[in-house]
Amino acid sequence: MADKEMSQRQLRVAQEIRKIIAQFIDRGEVHNLEGIDTMVTVTNVTVSPDLKYCTVLFITSNGDYLQEVLGGLQLAANYFRKQIAARTSLRYVPEINFRVDKSFEEADRIEQLLHHPHVAQDLK
Secondary structure (H helix, E strand, C coil): CCCCCCCHHHHHHHHHHHHHHHHHHHCCCCHHHCCCCCCEEEEEEEECCCCCEEEEEEEECCHHHHHHHHHHHHHCHHHHHHHHHHHCCCCCCCEEEEEECCHHHHHHHHHHHHHCHHHHHHHC
């Protein structure tokens, strides 16, 4: 899936799934996340070509709670599938897998490397 671009249908389905999941998280309707004092943001959703599998990437405002949030979201995956089925007309509702989005950490690491004195000297 990482090798090919997603089709228009995959993109539309992914966007709709992202919107539905983000709405439930924002409204605080995910009971598995109650008591966890952090904000959760859905950053990206990818859907397999057959629309049967979906990966949801997310970040939190407080990195200390990543594993608790990941566990809570994974436990709520079937709840999200039911909500997606009720709000869309998909023949198959994709199986949802949640993952922590590491792209922001990687971008910070590259930014730090670019500002390192030895690299900055070479860039001039």
